[in-house]
Amino acid sequence: MISKVPDLSSLQEKIKMSATDNINGINRRTFSQKAALGFGATMLSPWPDLFAASGNSPVVDTHIHCFAGPADTRFPYHARATYKPDITATPEFLLKCMQEGGVDYAVIVHPEPYQDDNRYLEHCLDVGKGKLKGTILVFADRIGSMDQLSRLAKRGDVIAVRVHAYLPDRLPPFGKPEMRQLWKLAADNGLAMQLHFEPKYASGFEPYLKEFRQTHVILDHLGRPLQATSPLEYKLIESWANYPNTIIKFSNLSPVQASPDPAIMPYVQQMIKAYGPDRMIWGGGFNHTYTGAKYQQDQAYARSFLTNLSAAEKARIMGGNAARLFKFKV
Helix, strand or coil, X not given: CCCCCXXXXXXXXXXXXXXXXXXXXXXXXXXXXXXXXXXXXXXXXXXXXXXXXXXXXXXXXXXXXXXXXXXXCCCCCCCCXXXXXXXXXXXXXXXXXXXXXXXXXXXXXXXXXXXXXXXXXXXXXXXXXXXXXXXXXXXXXXXXXXXXXXXXXXXXXXXXXXXXXXXXXXXXXXXXXHHHHHHHHHHHCCCEEEXXXXXXXXXXXXXXXXHCXXXXXXXXXXXXXXXXXXXXXXXXXXXXXXXXXXXXXXXXXXXXXXXXXXCCHHHHHHHHHHHCHHHEEECCCCCCCCCHHHHHHHHHHHHCCCCCCCHHHHHHHHHHHHHHHCCCCC
16 A cells, blocks of 8 residues: 545646746746645655654665576466566565665565566565565456456555556557556555556556546656657656656666766656656666675665755655655654
8 A cells, every 4th residue: 555645636737837847937846845735745745854863764675576486386487478587586585685785675566477476476575574565467458367456455565556568569458448447446446556668658648647646656767768769758758747646766777887877867867857856766776696785886876866966855765755655664
């Protein structure tokens, strides 16, 4: 379960803001802060650095894939898997790396090799004992796939439903009743929608953003800007900051290097300007080769993209926002 979004729909209808324009000298970030403060404290409004006094701002990695590996017959890869990794990255290994690397909590994003068989995700969450929460994978256009959603949501440690839109032969059923049913089912069960897509497919999601304004929508990997075929495609994703229920995920960065990747840096700055530091969450690069030291390097590299922000704003992106949004017990 995740925190709720305030009803700002009537306010949005009166005030239309583009992705870059100012209104009476107030840009979107300033406007969003002032409007949200008027509607009470929520995840999507500015909030005081609750952890600053104690120095205990949590670090939350919101993008983890775990794999039991091909040798574990309890959790076989799905027949329709888009890839089948020959590696093992267990929740036990993850928790060890987290402890050594200074990561307090994490979100397991159920990977595609398992498709809508979420049993391994449940195993990971059971092992995590409150340290881990999860994003499930179900399909709107596969008979019976959505039937498991309500049961999984009742666990209390599932936070979102992920939808992929990047393979031309496996696109979600945009514009069909099944897609709306999935979105509504997630909303009714208090789950967010987590979108992983190439920008050319972004427009297919917009009707649901408009209709389900009370449902959080997490946009993975900065909206995959390097796959945009034109600036206009990515501009649409930037404009989604006008929906107060959207959160941009600062993830899928290049391998750790001495300075921020110049190919990615402009997009990070573009999305910070659009969404603000209160609607951005960090996802790392955990994999089977990780160590505590690598986790620390990963965090330092992520922070190197955030040079123009205050320490409190960086802390929110690196974990404070996610801790509150996903209700980790800090």
